[in-house]
Amino acid sequence: MDAKEVRDYVIEFQKSGIPPMVPRELAIQTRISLINTIIGPRRAGKTYFLYQVMQPLEKPHVLYLNLEDTRLLNVTFRDFLNVVNLHTEITGTEPEYIFLDEPQNITAWEKGVRTLFDRRKFRIIITGSSSKLLSSEIATQLRGRGITHLLLPYSFREFLASQAVEVPELISSAEAAKLKNYLNLWLQFGGYPEIVKTADKSEKMKILEGYKDMIIYKDIIERYKVKESFLVKLLIDHLITAFTKEFSINSFFNVLKSRNIKVSKKTLYAYLSFVEDSVAFFVLEKWSPKLKEQRLAPKKAYLCDNGLAYRQREEKSKLMENVVFLELKRMQNLNPMINLYYWKDYRQREVDFVIKEGRKVTQLIQVTYAESNTDVRKREVTNLLAAGKELKCRELKVITWDYEGIEKHAGKKISFMPMWKWLLK
Numbered sequence: 001m002d003a004k005e006v007r008d009y010v011i012e013f014q015k016s017g018i019p020p021m022v023p024r025e026l027a028i029q030t031r032i033s034l035i036n037t038i039i040g041p042r043r044a045g046k047t048y049f050l051y052q053v054m055q056p057l058e059k060p061h062v063l064y065l066n067l068e069d070t071r072l073l074n075v076t077f078r079d080f081l082n083v084v085n086l087h088t089e090i091t092g093t094e095p096e097y098i099f100l101d102e103p104q105n106i107t108a109w110e111k112g113v114r115t116l117f118d119r120r121k122f123r124i125i126i127t128g129s130s131s132k133l134l135s136s137e138i139a140t141q142l143r144g145r146g147i148t149h150l151l152l153p154y155s156f157r158e159f160l161a162s163q164a165v166e167v168p169e170l171i172s173s174a175e176a177a178k179l180k181n182y183l184n185l186w187l188q189f190g191g192y193p194e195i196v197k198t199a200d201k202s203e204k205m206k207i208l209e210g211y212k213d214m215i216i217y218k219d220i221i222e223r224y225k226v227k228e229s230f231l232v233k234l235l236i237d238h239l240i241t242a243f244t245k246e247f248s249i250n251s252f253f254n255v256l257k258s259r260n261i262k263v264s265k266k267t268l269y270a271y272l273s274f275v276e277d278s279v280a281f282f283v284l285e286k287w288s289p290k291l292k293e294q295r296l297a298p299k300k301a302y303l304c305d306n307g308l309a310y311r312q313r314e315e316k317s318k319l320m321e322n323v324v325f326l327e328l329k330r331m332q333n334l335n336p337m338i339n340l341y342y343w344k345d346y347r348q349r350e351v352d353f354v355i356k357e358g359r360k361v362t363q364l365i366q367v368t369y370a371e372s373n374t375d376v377r378k379r380e381v382t383n384l385l386a387a388g389k390e391l392k393c394r395e396l397k398v399i400t401w402d403y404e405g406i407e408k409h410a411g412k413k414i415s416f417m418p419m420w421k422w423l424l425k
Contacts, residue, residue: 001079001087002025003034005071010083012066014412016057021048022162022193026151028053030097030123033145037115038127039399040151042214045193047125050099050150053125063095066107077112079320083092084116100126129219130277149333150279152326153305154191156183156423159164164195165425176420180402184285187319190307190419208307212236214402219278222226224275231256231263235271239281239301240309244321246298280304284325287341287354287391299343316401320419321352321367324399327423328353328365341386349379351387361391367419381409388412 026049032088032248038206049068063084065072075083085372088094098116103126108208116122152164160163160182168175169259189195189204192211198204216236221229238252249268249337275281286297302325303309311420325340332338341354343364353365366380384396405416 001075002071002100003082004226006075006086007069007090008081009065009069010063010087012061014091018051019048021045021051022154022158023051025155025158025253025330026149028125028149030125032120032123034123034144035117035126035259037146037148038125038151039148039279040127040129041153042129042219043192043194043211043280044151044153044304045066046129046151047101048193050101050125050127054097054099057097060091060093062099063097064099065101065103067100067105067171075106077106077108077110077115079395080112080116084122091224094121096121096123098122098124100320102123102128104128104418107177119232129279130223149156152191152330153307154186155188156420158190159186159196176253179420183423187306187316187323188313189310190305192305192307196306204307206309208310212240212308215278215280217281220271220274224274226271228267231261231267232271232274234261235268236275239275239310240303242328243301243303243309243312244318244325247301250297250300282325282329284340284342287343287356287377291358294341307403315368320369320399322403323423324353324365324367324419328355335410343391345386345390347386349386351382351383354387354391354393361378361393363395364388364391364393364398366396369401370399381407381414383408386413 016106024045025039027155028038030036030053038046038049050064054064054182065075065083067075084098086231098271100113106112111398112128113124116124128357132328160167163182165182167179171179189201192208194207195204198207198335216229220226220232226232234256235252239247249265249272253263253265253268272283276283282302284300284302285294286299288294288297302322306313306319306322306324309319309322328338328340331341335357339356341356343351343354351364352367354361355363355365364384366375368380380398385399388394388396394408394412396412399422400415400416402418404418404421407414407416
């Protein structure tokens with residue numbers, strides 16, 4: 001490592017202040033016996049989340065390494081202890097907390113982390129934008145020593161906090177109307193922190209297009225040395241266009257074949273794996289009691305943030321379904337026992353989300369853009385009842401735009417809740 005560069009970096013951090021930030025809802029418990037890993041898409045606010053954890057701490061007790069900083073480019077996993085010693089030399093204090101931002105940029109980074117961990121002196125927090133690189137290495141080199149948390153762009157609650165909107169306990173109809181106005185804005189352009197701070201719509205769109213390019217080039221093409229970059233672009237465009245809908249590699253392969261684009265299905269499966277690794281896209285499997293059927297059935301694609309689909313910002317039903325999926329992913333942070341699926345039977349009846357805890361299906365959720373009970377299509381209720389019967393689930397819920405109520409259908413209770421209210425709960 002270049003000791004002078006690293007010294008300058010450490011001194012600069014020690015002298016700098018913690019920037020202002022929107023408090024994030026993710027909560028972690030730091031301890032010497034456990035490594036906390038924060039994964040999430042780029043620009044979701046992972047670095048600022050680290051600042052949030054640092055905020056109450058005394059600076060000399062904190063060693064923060066942003067491993068995308070050019071001054072740290074020559075640091076190797078063997079240098080980690082040397083950097084700790086350099087920090088002690090500069091501050092006169094051995095760090096209690098070590099924050100590693102994007103360590104997967106360093107070859108064999110996990111060995112350096114293991115060396116730090118084995119000293120049993122430090123509380124280690126890691127962030128990264130690669131779910132598989134982080135989780136697979138933690139699973140092997142750091143087995144049983146780490147816990148992973150997902151940090152997404154702002155939730156609706158965090159978005160409101162960023163706009164200094166306080167939600168009262170009792171909400172009047174006028175206040176509800178204002179909340180729905182904010183919900184509309186958040187649905188259309190998402191919760192990326194930089195986008196939320198940007199007022200001009202055309203500028204928002206340019207930034208979001210840049211984010212998409214970053215995912216394509218930095219997170220996939222550069223990271224995995226992909227040669228057919230145009231295929232990655234086509235796949236990502238396909239997933240964005242088809243988000244919340246069923247898709248399969250087989251159908252995408254046939255689309256490419258019809259355009260005389262030659263590629264193997266094996267390559268496309270690899271590319272899809274790379275796309276998922278970026279944490280910018282998620283794949284939801286179809287519910288089936290048989291694992292083989294579950295794996296072979298078409299999947300549904302979801303985006304890490306509605307902003308990536310800004311060109312489809314008028315398609316409210318799709319945007320609503322996407323944010324419900326993301327909120328359910330946030331719930332998994334609190335309850336790792338939760339597993340998510342969609343349901344579809346041989347008659348093509350479909351339910352958006354099946355929530356399973358352990359071996360039991362605990363809730364079925366349907367999402368629809370409905371402002372009154374007359375707008376709730378009969379199909380939504382019929383599908384919920386069919387899925388509830390098959391999966392032996394009594395908690396049936398429909399998330400609507402504005403309609404609220406509890407109804408009985410075929411002897412079963414179905415609750416209807418407006419999206420803004422569900423998100424605030």
